[in-house]
Amino acid sequence: MSIAVNSYSVHVIGLHNTVFEGDNTVYLLGDSGYGPLTLVDAGFDDPEIRAQLETGLAAAGASVADIDQVLLTHYHGDHSGLAGWIQRESGATVRCHAADRPLAGGDADAYRELRSEQESRFEKWGMPASAREELRTVLDTEMDLNAGTVDVDPVTDGEMIRAGGRELRAIHLPGHTAGHVGYASAEGEDLFVGDVLLPEYTPNVGGADVRLDGALVAYLDSLERIVQLAPGTAWPGHRDRINDPVGRARVIAAHHRERTENVLDVLRTHGPLTAWDVSHRLFGDLSGIHILHGPGEADAHLAHLDAHGIVSNDGGVYRLRDTDPDLDPLFPDL
Numbered sequence: 001m002s003i004a005v006n007s008y009s010v011h012v013i014g015l016h017n018t019v020f021e022g023d024n025t026v027y028l029l030g031d032s033g034y035g036p037l038t039l040v041d042a043g044f045d046d047p048e049i050r051a052q053l054e055t056g057l058a059a060a061g062a063s064v065a066d067i068d069q070v071l072l073t074h075y076h077g078d079h080s081g082l083a084g085w086i087q088r089e090s091g092a093t094v095r096c097h098a099a100d101r102p103l104a105g106g107d108a109d110a111y112r113e114l115r116s117e118q119e120s121r122f123e124k125w126g127m128p129a130s131a132r133e134e135l136r137t138v139l140d141t142e143m144d145l146n147a148g149t150v151d152v153d154p155v156t157d158g159e160m161i162r163a164g165g166r167e168l169r170a171i172h173l174p175g176h177t178a179g180h181v182g183y184a185s186a187e188g189e190d191l192f193v194g195d196v197l198l199p200e201y202t203p204n205v206g207g208a209d210v211r212l213d214g215a216l217v218a219y220l221d222s223l224e225r226i227v228q229l230a231p232g233t234a235w236p237g238h239r240d241r242i243n244d245p246v247g248r249a250r251v252i253a254a255h256h257r258e259r260t261e262n263v264l265d266v267l268r269t270h271g272p273l274t275a276w277d278v279s280h281r282l283f284g285d286l287s288g289i290h291i292l293h294g295p296g297e298a299d300a301h302l303a304h305l306d307a308h309g310i311v312s313n314d315g316g317v318y319r320l321r322d323t324d325p326d327l328d329p330l331f332p333d334l
Helices: 046-059 084-091 108-125 128-142 215-229 245-270 275-283 290-307
Strands: 002-004 008-013 024-031 035-042 068-073 095-096 152-155 160-163 165-172 180-186 190-194 233-238 312-314 318-322
Touching: 002 084, 002 233, 024 046, 024 233, 035 160, 068 084, 068 160, 068 165, 084 095, 108 128, 108 275, 108 290, 128 290, 165 233, 215 245, 215 290, 233 245, 245 290, 245 318, 275 290, 290 318
Parallel strands: 035 068, 068 095, 095 152, 190 233
Antiparallel strands: 002 008, 008 024, 024 035, 160 165, 165 180, 180 190, 312 318
């Protein structure tokens, strides 16, 4: 599908995704021969998804070999997995923020360090052994759907990038991952947001990238930055475009305040608890990638409360210090 935007076209390509919620959406900017022909994000790498991308490109009058540049919003496999194949087929430049660059590039040491940190968090969160085993299978599947090593050039916050006959500005929007980047049109009307804003559910914070301390604060700051940018349209990495990005950012920020209140209620009723126990009280039994995302998000909220002296953390067990706190200082006024 191609959509005219301010005298240019955004070619919207849907790609299948069985690992995370919702199929992926990637965006082709420019037309063959008028570029640099740029793809924003690339889905998981398997034969079916390769074929879907080829079909979507063909509908826009292009092929994989025509792609000049791939701009990645972040390292997750459902956004970066096909980048290596595209680069080998076309010689395309692949770009990503430096904080996510080693993982987006398939660096084996970076993945070992990530998995080691994940295992440390599983222990800290109090995750049961059976849940860890199921989650390891999911994480191994994600790694298998990446296309090996990729040469990735860094993107810096504020950098202007020529893409499909227009200028995009890289906007560092951490929280979901440490190096998450959005790409804003020079006139500020459009923002390619990856997983910072999603139209139907809230992006995970805390489990999605365990390398990032203070993930909730970073994410709230990113939402505030989007409100200040005030784009007219956001193009997310899953599902359909968002026609009111500022309103959506405010809804998600309000959701996180409500989630913090829910965490406090759980501790008032059942505490002291580990992050896994809080997650279970909030979300019930978890499966698949949610085994990572549930306690990760609970821990992100608990860490935010701990930083403000509202809870204490004793070896991964959280207990209330203030039963009726003022949460206004913890959340931006969007």
